[in-house]
Amino acid sequence: MATPTTLQITEFLTVLQLLLGLVIAILAAYGYRRNASRPMLFLGVGIAMITFVSAVTTAVSSVLLNVSLVAPLSMTAEVFGMGLILYAVILARRT
């Protein structure tokens, strides 16, 4: 088998990022449901946004939209996700 191109490596890593993000987000979702813990909800959605949603947005927009729009869209998803994670940190304070 020929050595993979960097594009193939990038695609493989993107899929891996997608899957790992999904697993972590699902664990957080279970934690939210079982323990009625709102911080976990925001943490899960935030992690899902920076991994899964960002990867999907990149893939879909690179096919459907103008190339220059791909980066802003996926970065928006990532920034929004980080905001949600920060909110989860704020919510998790004990007082």
Add this chain to the structure above:
Amino acid sequence: MEDENVQLHTCARIHPTRATLDRQAIRWVSELSIRFIYSPSVTGAVAEDCPPDEVFALLDDEYARSLLSATSHEPMTAPELSTQCEMSKSTVYRRLNKLEACGLVRAVHVPDPDGNHRKRYEAQLDELVVRLNDGDFELNLQTTTRTQEFADAFTDLWEGL
């Protein structure tokens, strides 16, 4: 009199200290690897060997109940349980043996940071369903699945921040 009962029922620490959280994190990671490698040996006893009478008697016993609630937050060794729940060690061991036989509690061998292998007891009971079918009592013990345990540990980790 009432104070005694309250003390026994709430012998689980609700807000863990910082040191406890660090230990919990280390334990969680080591248990993750242990479970993935040794998963067959870490499954607990099934409640089939245990007649319903014994399970009801255990749930009726306030010592067994306080042990269950204490071990539901984090796995604990028997000496820790006896100091925290203020029960004699023999009482703790007797109850733990009965609880383990009925599958309500599971013993996990987790290496301490100091290197000793201690047996830590962990409540396996998530939900107990009692069904009356044609005059026979059927008990269905639902243990938390591994995914649910990870989710709970994740929540503890995050909420401890």
